[in-house]
Amino acid sequence: MAGQLILVNGASSAGKTTLCRALRDALPAPFLHFSLDFFMFDADVLPRTLEGKIKDWPTLRPNVFEGFNRCLPALLDAGNNLVVDYIIETPQMWAQFTEFLRGYDVFLVGVHCPVEELERREQARGDRRGGDARRDAATVHTFTAYDLELDCQTPLEQNVARVVEAWQARQ
Numbered sequence: 492m493a494g495q496l497i498l499v500n501g502a503s504s505a506g507k508t509t510l511c512r513a514l515r516d517a518l519p520a521p522f523l524h525f526s527l528d529f530f531m532f533d534a535d536v537l538p539r540t541l542e543g544k545i546k547d548w549p550t551l552r553p554n555v556f557e558g559f560n561r562c563l564p565a566l567l568d569a570g571n572n573l574v575v576d577y578i579i580e581t582p583q584m585w586a587q588f589t590e591f592l593r594g595y596d597v598f599l600v601g602v603h604c605p606v607e608e609l610e611r612r613e614q615a616r617g618d619r620r621g622g623d624a625r626r627d628a629a630t631v632h633t634f635t636a637y638d639l640e641l642d643c644q645t646p647l648e649q650n651v652a653r654v655v656e657a658w659q660a661r662q
């Protein structure tokens with residue numbers, strides 16, 4: 492049987508990764524955390540210049556994003572449950588995502604965060620490009636409705652409990 496997907500959408504620095512990792516360990520069934528961050532930041536996958544910039548990113552980007560989207564049904568078909576963090580950036584990106592995920596059990600979570608808090612976190616962490624969070628915040632919640640909406644400033648344990656409860660209630 493195909494696995495189930497919990498998708499967490501929100502601006503950069505909203506706390507998606509933090510939430511997804513906590514959910515992965517709190518959900519009552521085994522879930523894997525899967526993220527574009529693995530390609531972009533965490534693993535040394537992308538070709539880089541000596542200065543550390545991604546080489547030819549405008550060409551690579553659509554292929555990397557589509558490849559990531561295609562990984563999701565493959566992982567689900569193998570029976571893996573997934574909690575995935577995502578930043579929806581364009582209607583085209585969301586259309587491709589929904590096309591690949593049609594027919595799967597997808598639970599959508601939106602993490603809302605005031606721009607001031609996003610920028611505070613972005614600056615404090617120092618490993619994201621300044622301005623990305625503000626740019627995302629302007630559009631990230633305009634592409635879809637959600638099964639559950641969270642406030643990034645609610646304590647993590649409460650947000651985790653809300654997702655677990657809502658996800659279970661929907662079974």
Ligand SMILES: Nc1ncnc2c1ncn2[C@@H]1O[C@H](COP(=O)(O)OP(=O)(O)OP(=O)(O)O)[C@@H](O)[C@H]1O
Pocket residue numbers: 501502503504505506507508509510528576578612613615616619643644645646647
């Ligand atoms: N509930 C929280 N309260 C305060 N700070 C938080 C909270 N959750 C996460 N943070 C901090 O905010 C920063 C961004 O968190 P995180 O990496 O989880 O965000 P993200 O939405 O996955 O970001 P990105 O999309 O850029 O990868 C980190 O420094 C993290 O420690």
